[in-house]
Amino acid sequence: MTDSQLKLKNQICFPFYSVSRLITKAYKPFLSKIGLTYPQYLVMMVLWESDGIRINEIKEKLFLDTNTVSPLLKRIESMGLINRIRSNEDERSVIVTLTKKGKELKELASPIPEQMLEGLAHEGITVEEISNLRNTLNNWIKALSENSSDNKIK
Amino acid sequence: MTDSQLKLKNQICFPFYSVSRLITKAYKPFLSKIGLTYPQYLVMMVLWESDGIRINEIKEKLFLDTNTVSPLLKRIESMGLINRIRSNEDERSVIVTLTKKGKELKELASPIPEQMLEGLAHEGITVEEISNLRNTLNNWIKALSENSSDNKIK
DNA sequence: TGTATCTATGTCGTTTACGATATAAACTTG
DNA sequence: CAAGTTTATATCGTAAACGACATAGATACA
Numbered sequence: 001m002t003d004s005q006l007k008l009k010n011q012i013c014f015p016f017y018s019v020s021r022l023i024t025k026a027y028k029p030f031l032s033k034i035g036l037t038y039p040q041y042l043v044m045m046v047l048w049e050s051d052g053i054r055i056n057e058i059k060e061k062l063f064l065d066t067n068t069v070s071p072l073l074k075r076i077e078s079m080g081l082i083n084r085i086r087s088n089e090d091e092r093s094v095i096v097t098l099t100k101k102g103k104e105l106k107e108l109a110s111p112i113p114e115q116m117l118e119g120l121a122h123e124g125i126t127v128e129e130i131s132n133l134r135n136t137l138n139n140w141i142k143a144l145s146e147n148s149s150d151n152k153i154k
Numbered sequence: 155m156t157d158s159q160l161k162l163k164n165q166i167c168f169p170f171y172s173v174s175r176l177i178t179k180a181y182k183p184f185l186s187k188i189g190l191t192y193p194q195y196l197v198m199m200v201l202w203e204s205d206g207i208r209i210n211e212i213k214e215k216l217f218l219d220t221n222t223v224s225p226l227l228k229r230i231e232s233m234g235l236i237n238r239i240r241s242n243e244d245e246r247s248v249i250v251t252l253t254k255k256g257k258e259l260k261e262l263a264s265p266i267p268e269q270m271l272e273g274l275a276h277e278g279i280t281v282e283e284i285s286n287l288r289n290t291l292n293n294w295i296k297a298l299s300e301n302s303s304d305n306k307i308k
Numbered sequence: 309t310g311t312a313t314c315t316a317t318g319t320c321g322t323t324t325a326c327g328a329t330a331t332a333a334a335c336t337t338g
Numbered sequence: 339c340a341a342g343t344t345t346a347t348a349t350c351g352t353a354a355a356c357g358a359c360a361t362a363g364a365t366a367c368a
Contacts, residue, residue, distance in 0.1 A: 329351105337341090
């Protein structure tokens with residue numbers, strides 16, 4: 001084996017890492033208008049879609065661990081967008097609900113996906129390409145997250 | 155416009171964000187054996203390919219800013235893998251060179267790409283798919299990084 | 309030549325990620 | 339029912355990312 005595989009341009013992880021960061025950066029001007037970071041926006045999207053869920057469900061939907069989600073939720077709570085209430089059925093669980101302000105933010109956020117798609121179109125990236133890519137990436141997520149749960153069992 | 159676009163599963167950025175994190179996690183067992191984090195591994199790959207370059211070139215190859223690269227290089231330097239010398243030609247620039255230990259680490263790192271590919275193959279991801287994806291992602295990087303340099307000019 | 313601008317690097321503060329560890333509640337099983 | 343285990347959440351420490359700002363050297367150009 002040559003060491004050409006150690007070259008940056010032959011890596012597969014590096015392009016993912018770069019695109020992820022560059023897209024997050026592209027979101028920034030839109031998100032800073034509504035006062036959210038990208039991970040905070042993800043949490044809010046989860047809650048706009050299903051209000052009143054447990055932290056555990058948020059964590060699983062975002063493939064994040066509690067040590068990332070806990071402080072993230074605390075910051076969002078301190079912004080007055082959510083409330084955290086301990087569940088009655090299971091005293092270990094915490095239920096997260098949207099405040100009035102949190103619900104209202106959805107209106108401000110609603111144009112963002114469209115604006116992002118326009119920006120990508122402007123860079124020559126088509127809706128078809130995005131759609132194909134989404135399917136491919138979802139397969140990767142499935143493959144990689146199964147693998148990481150194997151690790152947990154181990 | 156419906157708000158279905160605000161749903162997580164219809165986002166394009168979220169899969170990138172997740173896959174990027176999940177792949178980095180998949181690298182971890184291999185990288186921790188040689189004592190590197192993923193960003194440190196990226197820097198080392200750049201240097202194994204072109205030793206003695208300026209920080210500016212590292213920064214551009216990785217699409218990172220100095221405020222990320224500077225502390226990263228300091229940590230790698232404190233591990234004894236690189237040296238930082240101020241350039242004679244341009245006193246503003248810093249040249250980064252590999253130490254003996256840094257060069258030797260390349261041997262330990264060389265099996266990693268192959269091992270990662272095997273791991274992905276085990277999850278049903280083919281070499282062809284990876285190759286296609288790499289081309290697609292490189293286009294995205296081109297599109298998105300041009301865009302962000304536009305922002306700098308603005 | 310002097311002054312304004314640009315460039316390369318660095319520091320500081322905040323937010324993410326995430327490994328290691330802690331804690332309390334729920335579950336399991338002898 | 340008691341002891342061990344699992345589960346849900348949280349805290350702590352470290353390393354990235356990155357915006358804002360600082361600084362010294364190089365460059366431009368009046």
